[in-house]
Amino acid sequence: xxxxxxxxxxxxxxxxxxxxxxxxxxxxxxxxxxxxxxxxxxxxxxxxxxxxxxxxxxxxxxxxxxxxxxxxxxxxxxxxxxxxxxxxxxxxxxxxxxxxxxxxxxxxxxxxxxxxxxxxxxxxxxxxxxxxxxxxxxxxxxxxxxxxxxxxxxxxxxxxxxxxxxxxxxxxxxxxxxxxxxxxxxxxxxxxxxxxxxxxxxxxxxxxxxxxxxxxxxxxxxxxxxxxxxxxxxxxxxxxxxxxxxxxxxxx
Amino acid sequence: xxxxxxxxxxxxxxxxxxxxxxxxxxxxxxxxxxxxxxxxxxxxxxxxxxxxxxxxxxxxxxxxxxxxxxxxxxxxxxxxxxxxxxxxxxxxxxxxxxxxxxxxxxxxxxxxxxxxxxxxxxxxxxxxxxxxxxxxxxxxxxxxxxxxxxxxxxxxxxxxxxxxxxxxxxxxxxxxxxxxxxxxxxxxxxxxxxxxxxxxxxxxxxxxxxxxxxxxxxxxxxxxxxxxxxxxxxxxxxxxxxxxxxxxxxxxxxxxxxxxxxxxxxxxxxx
Numbered sequence: 001x002x003x004x005x006x007x008x009x010x011x012x013x014x015x016x017x018x019x020x021x022x023x024x025x026x027x028x029x030x031x032x033x034x035x036x037x038x039x040x041x042x043x044x045x046x047x048x049x050x051x052x053x054x055x056x057x058x059x060x061x062x063x064x065x066x067x068x069x070x071x072x073x074x075x076x077x078x079x080x081x082x083x084x085x086x087x088x089x090x091x092x093x094x095x096x097x098x099x100x101x102x103x104x105x106x107x108x109x110x111x112x113x114x115x116x117x118x119x120x121x122x123x124x125x126x127x128x129x130x131x132x133x134x135x136x137x138x139x140x141x142x143x144x145x146x147x148x149x150x151x152x153x154x155x156x157x158x159x160x161x162x163x164x165x166x167x168x169x170x171x172x173x174x175x176x177x178x179x180x181x182x183x184x185x186x187x188x189x190x191x192x193x194x195x196x197x198x199x200x201x202x203x204x205x206x207x208x209x210x211x212x213x214x215x216x217x218x219x220x221x222x223x224x225x226x227x228x229x230x231x232x233x234x235x236x237x238x239x240x241x242x243x244x245x246x247x248x249x250x251x252x
Numbered sequence: 253x254x255x256x257x258x259x260x261x262x263x264x265x266x267x268x269x270x271x272x273x274x275x276x277x278x279x280x281x282x283x284x285x286x287x288x289x290x291x292x293x294x295x296x297x298x299x300x301x302x303x304x305x306x307x308x309x310x311x312x313x314x315x316x317x318x319x320x321x322x323x324x325x326x327x328x329x330x331x332x333x334x335x336x337x338x339x340x341x342x343x344x345x346x347x348x349x350x351x352x353x354x355x356x357x358x359x360x361x362x363x364x365x366x367x368x369x370x371x372x373x374x375x376x377x378x379x380x381x382x383x384x385x386x387x388x389x390x391x392x393x394x395x396x397x398x399x400x401x402x403x404x405x406x407x408x409x410x411x412x413x414x415x416x417x418x419x420x421x422x423x424x425x426x427x428x429x430x431x432x433x434x435x436x437x438x439x440x441x442x443x444x445x446x447x448x449x450x451x452x453x454x455x456x457x458x459x460x461x462x463x464x465x466x467x468x469x470x471x472x473x474x475x476x477x478x479x480x481x482x483x484x485x486x487x488x489x490x491x492x493x494x495x496x497x498x499x500x501x502x503x504x505x506x507x508x509x510x511x512x513x514x515x516x517x518x519x520x521x522x523x
Contacts, residue, residue, distance in 0.1 A: 147347040154315055154341040155361045155412070156334070165363065169351050 034216040042220035052205070052224065059190055059202040062118055066125025067186035071179060074130045078137025078175075083167075092138070099131045104192055111197055121193040121201065128189030129182040136178025140171035173243055180236040187229055260416060260448045261291040261314060265323035267473075268309050282473040283309040286323070289467060289476060291448060293415075298451045298459035300505065301469030302513040307452045308420050310474065314450060315341050315418045327416065336416070340409035344421040348393045348401050348408075354380060355389040357404050361412045379411040380404075382441060399423075399430045403437065410445065417449045423458070435461045439488060456505045460484070461493055466501075468508045471515040477508050 020036055027033040034042075046052040081088045081095070107124055114120040144167050152162045194203025202225055209218035266287040271280045283306035291297050301307050312318040314325050316335040325332040327339060335341075340361070348357050358376040367375070380389060383403040393401050402422055409417055422438075423431040435458055442449060442462075453459050459466045459482075466480045482501060484492050492498065 145347070147343050147345045148349065150317065151341070151343065151347050152364075153317055154335050155364050156337065157364050161364055165360070166349075169349070172351075 032215060034219065038216060039219045039223055042216045043223050046217070046220055046224070052202075052221065055200055055202050055205045056224075056228075058118065058200045059187075059194065062121040062190040062193075062201065063125050063183075063186050066122040066190060067129045067183060069122070069126040070129035070182060070186060071133055073126070074133025074178065074182065075137050075175060078134045079141060081134075082138040082141025088138070088142075095131075095134065099135070103127050103189070107193055107196055110193070116197050116199075121190045121198065124193040125186040125189035128192075129186030132182035132185060133175065133178040136174045136181075137171065140174030140178075141167060143174070144170040173240070176240055176243055180233065180240060183236065184229065184233065191225070258293040259290045260293045260295075260328060261450065262326040263287050263289050263310075263314065263323070264326065266310070266313065266320050266325065267322035268306070268313060268318065269321045285473040285475050287474070287476055289479070291450060293448055294446045295465065296442060296449045296451065296463045297465045297467065298453055298463040299467045299469060300453055300456060300459045300509065301474060302471055302509060302516045303454060304516065305469045305471055305512070306474035307454075307469060310469075311341075311418050311420050311450065311452050315339060317341075337412075338414050339416040339418055340412050340414035342402075342405050342409050342417065342419045342422045344424045346393070346398070346401050346405075346425070348404050350393050352392075353389065354385060354391050354393070354396065354404055357393070358407045358411050360408055365412070375411050375413075376407075379407040382410060382444065383407040384437065397430075398426055399434055402426065402434060406438070406441070410441070410447075415448060417447045419449060419451045421452050421454070424453070431455070431458065432461070436488075438462065439486075443487065456502055456509065457493075459505070460498060460501055461488055466505060468505055469512075471512045477512065478504075480505060 023033075023036045027035045077095075081091055103124075106127060107120070110120040110123045110127075114123055148166050148170070149162065152166050157165065190201070191203040194201035195207050198204040202221060205221050206218055206225075209215070209221065267285050268283045269280050270283060287310065299307050299310065309318060313320050314327070314332065316332045316339075327336045330336075349360065352360070355373070355376055358379050359372050362372040362375060377389065380386065383406050385400065385403055385407065388396065388400065393404065396404065405422065406417075423434045426434060439462060449462075451459070451462060463482050466482060467476050468478045468480065469475070470477045480501060484495070484498055484501075
């Protein structure tokens with residue numbers, strides 16, 4: 001590891017320590033907030049008793065299904081919009097406008113349509129997760145190297161071969177970046193929906209502990225969500241980095 | 253018909269006008285006008301001209317990537333309607349696949365033609381060795397120099413065993429020394445394979461270094477101003493390229509091009 005990156009790691013460790021210290025100071029000033037060590041202990045307790053697992057599973061399920069829908073829709077619509085100039089110019093402004101709208105405002109509509117069960121959360125996760133995938137796919141398709149496309153034509157590549165051997169491998173990286181960013185938004189979507197109206201799920205659990213003034217437990221769930229999403233994101237970035245090294249053979 | 257037997261490419265009364273070209277020219281742009289020339293089998297022909305004279309358009313039409321507005325191109329006795337299977341193109345900009353190894357890059361065209369894996373590999377290896385990239389099979393383009401990447405593009409074209417190589421300023425993005433050395437490399441490959449080559453360039457020196465014949469194009473709309481035979485002996489070396497005879501050819505081409513290039517400049521000033 002180079003000297004520069006050691007320094008960066010040290011500063012990062014310092015920043016984490018600072019947040020920790022800030023938390024301790026906060027809990028000293030307001031006894032309402034339990035100290036970080038106690039929160040950590042409560043988190044471990046929630047894991048040990050298994051109390052958190054049903055909620056975790058539900059949130060993972062909602063996010064997973066919702067985001068799977070988002071990926072399929074995002075890539076399909078993105079390919080159509082990026083690959084066809086007319087479709088792209090027609091619908092892109094509409095999509096960009098929709099992207100700018102805070103999607104949470106649609107939640108009551110989703111609840112009205114799908115009811116208070118898991119479906120509304122899945123839909124909310126999908127709506128939140130779809131845009132980064134969609135927009136990155138559009139950009140990826142548009143930025144396929146023109147010379148490579150020309151080369152493909154000069155060698156009489158069929159439409160499918162052009163997609164399979166030129167367009168698809170060119171878009172893997174931008175699309176995956178969209179997937180990584182979109183996943184965070186999909187988690188946001190399901191948690192927001194659970195905070196608003198639910199009987200189960202991590203979002204619901206946070207609200208539940210809040211309503212019961214169990215601040216320690218509430219913070220424990222929040223900490224758990226933090227660690228969970230950060231680990232998933234770190235994993236995604238690792239995959240992304242290995243993709244960007246072009247070490248994988250992307251032929252199928 | 254006897255005299256026509258070894259004519260491989262015939263360009264007849266070729267014209268191309270781009271309708272609604274947009275940009276600062278507004279309406280349509282006439283890129284080339286009434287071009288006529290022939291290329292014989294095994295010949296190395298360069299086309300030089302000022303920037304924007306329609307050289308690349310001409311090559312795209314010969315390669316079947318663009319439809320002519322008037323006239324036609326005949327390759328091996330048949331009118332070109334789409335890319336000819338016996339012609340392979342090499343482009344100016346780096347056109348290698350960054351996600352494919354050198355070997356896999358060369359295999360690309362063979363994959364499109366559904367050549368079985370084993371045969372594909374053998375042909376690709378042969379082409380790689382021919383361009384001097386032996387030992388670099390597993391490297392990725394980002395690990396190779398600009399010159400090596402262009403060799404890769406040439407190998408990819410050669411792997412298809414074409415009769416004709418259509419090269420659009422393949423060394424245009426390289427520095428002068430690399431460019432000269434790549435020229436020598438290309439000559440070596442050409443001597444070994446005797447492909448028919450149509451080579452687009454804006455470098456007079458490069459055209460003379462490589463060609464049997466140089467076609468000098470005018471400013472847009474491109475027409476052929478003059479056809480110049482390069483009678484220098486082969487193989488061409490630094491010695492043959494610094495002789496008086498070579499300088500004389502260079503002067504002749506430059507005299508024609510100067511007029512055309514100046515037209516281009518004043519046209520830009522007028523805008």
